[in-house]
Amino acid sequence: MSICTFLGKYILYLFNLLCLISSVGILSIAFIINHKLYKWSNFISTELITTPQILLAIGIGLLIISIIGLCGVLRDIGWLLTLFSILLTIVLIGELILSGFVYFNGGEIKGYALNQMNNTISSYNKTGYEASTQTWNLIQSDIECCGIYGPKDWEPVTHSNKLPTSCCYAIPLDGFCTDIESYKDGCFKKFESILEENSEIIIWTAIGFALIQLFAVFLACCRKCSLHKEYETV
Numbered sequence: 001m002s003i004c005t006f007l008g009k010y011i012l013y014l015f016n017l018l019c020l021i022s023s024v025g026i027l028s029i030a031f032i033i034n035h036k037l038y039k040w041s042n043f044i045s046t047e048l049i050t051t052p053q054i055l056l057a058i059g060i061g062l063l064i065i066s067i068i069g070l071c072g073v074l075r076d077i078g079w080l081l082t083l084f085s086i087l088l089t090i091v092l093i094g095e096l097i098l099s100g101f102v103y104f105n106g107g108e109i110k111g112y113a114l115n116q117m118n119n120t121i122s123s124y125n126k127t128g129y130e131a132s133t134q135t136w137n138l139i140q141s142d143i144e145c146c147g148i149y150g151p152k153d154w155e156p157v158t159h160s161n162k163l164p165t166s167c168c169y170a171i172p173l174d175g176f177c178t179d180i181e182s183y184k185d186g187c188f189k190k191f192e193s194i195l196e197e198n199s200e201i202i203i204w205t206a207i208g209f210a211l212i213q214l215f216a217v218f219l220a221c222c223r224k225c226s227l228h229k230e231y232e233t234v
Contacts, residue, residue, distance in 0.1 A: 012073050013074070136166065
């Protein structure tokens with residue numbers, strides 16, 4: 001085995017380890033994003049809700065593929081390296097499609113969320129709309145926001161200056177939440193910030209891992225060709 005062949009083999013081994021680490025990173029990010037988006041489930045489209053699940057599937061797939069690649073490199077099995085290259089290319093394409101979907105559908109996702117907020121705020125605390133009420137309370141208390149654009153959005157709903165208790169960081173002794181004790185930021189503004197933050201994570205994660213995987217595919221193909229020449233020589 002020449003020095004170049006030897007180095008190529010172990011560089012491929014290193015990149016397989018990086019792919020393995022990448023898969024763990026993708027799985028971690030999928031769990032984090034899923035946790036963040038869960039509380040918004042009543043306000044966002046099912047396409048966005050399934051994004052962490054797709055990312056989770058990509059992470060599991062990449063984990064399995066990395067193991068296949070490691071076996072192919074360590075045992076010098078040509079067909080495993082070929083399988084590794086094909087499967088990794090499919091995952092790479094999936095990551096790029098996912099990042100493209102998140103990038104190009106940001107405006108549509110925001111519009112859908114705003115529409116859902118407008119449709120559900122008027123049914124707050126009404127019988128039969130317990131899920132919407134619970135979602136509003138969870139979001140307002142968790143991310144410290146009030147109403148769609150601010151506390152005044154609740155005036156047409158409560159027909160008074162009283163706000164849902166989840167709008168306030170501190171409840172007065174009389175038990176009523178008012179504008180004085182309320183969070184000033186609207187929930188839609190907070191949603192936009194969370195969406196942009198998570199979109200950037202998904203897009204740059206996909207691009208970064210895709211570059212690692214692309215180089216791993218190139219190395220696997222080179223190693224496969226090298227093994228083929230070694231077999232011909234023997």
